Amino acid sequence: MEYYNLLEQAASRVGAEFDEDKYNKFMLYMDLLKEWNNKINLTRITEDDEIIKKHFIDSINLLQFKEIYNAKTMIDIGSGAGFPGVPIKIMLPDLEVTLLDSLNKRLIFLDEVISKLKLKRINTIHKRAEEGSRDKNFREAYDIAVSRAVANLSALSEYCLPYVKTGGYFIALKGPKVEEEIEEGKAAVNLLGGIIYKIEEVIIEETDLKHNLVIIRKEKNTSSIYPRKAKNVIKNPIK
Secondary structure: OHHHHHHHHHHHHOOOOOOHHHHHHHHHHHHHHHHHHOOOOOOOOOOHHHHHHHHHHHHHHHHHOHHHHHOOEEEEEOOOOOOOHHHHHHHOOOOEEEEEEOOHHHHHHHHHHHHHOOOOOEEEEEOOHHHHOOOOOOOOOEEEEEEOOOOOHHHHHHHHHHHEEEEEEEEEEEOOOOHHHHHHHHHHHHHOOEEEEEEEEEEOOOOOOEEEEEEEEEOOOOOOOOOOOHHHHHHOOOO
16 A cells, blocks of 8 residues: 555645546556566666656656646657656546657557556557657647656757647656756747746655756747757757
8 A cells, every 4th residue: 555655645745636546557557667678678767666756756746737637638759658648647537648759669568558557548659759740630739748858958849849739838847957957948948939937846755856847838839940850959959
């Protein structure tokens, strides 16, 4: 029951409901993650306690931003092993979730997770981030875009903001020190049609970890010239 209590505490802190069915889905997800991690590289975090705290609770912390409860659609860009998209889907079963990743073998794993957890209204897309938002089916189609990918805010915004509807939000999960990165990324955010709406510090139960949600509101449409090709996004960030 230790893990149940940890997850329930985290859910309660962000105002989300938690029950045995959700708990069982998280435990099955953890089992699948460990099993598949022996075949493909999904995560360096392999201990149960660490998976609960650094993957599941870190993802649940997104629900601290209450606008997610009003959203109908969400896309997780560079989803990897499914974080934060799958935990958010477990917590909010009615939210329509898309998991986008460039590596097909990770998507095969995610499809297995979706099947075994019997999740509905969730799908996977095999595309690079900069390619997906060029597709009219995905461009400016989502209420919320989220990413836990390791990239600076300027690059992440160029990859992610094109997916977000005007009036929607892009949420980047970041570490404890974000001030300098935010300052350097402001110009890109504004050029891409967004504003830095707020930064929310979040905690992780029974750890000293403090992370940040960088929340960007989409104020206007993103110019059709963005995103650029990946090499340009990385080598020549918008300043």
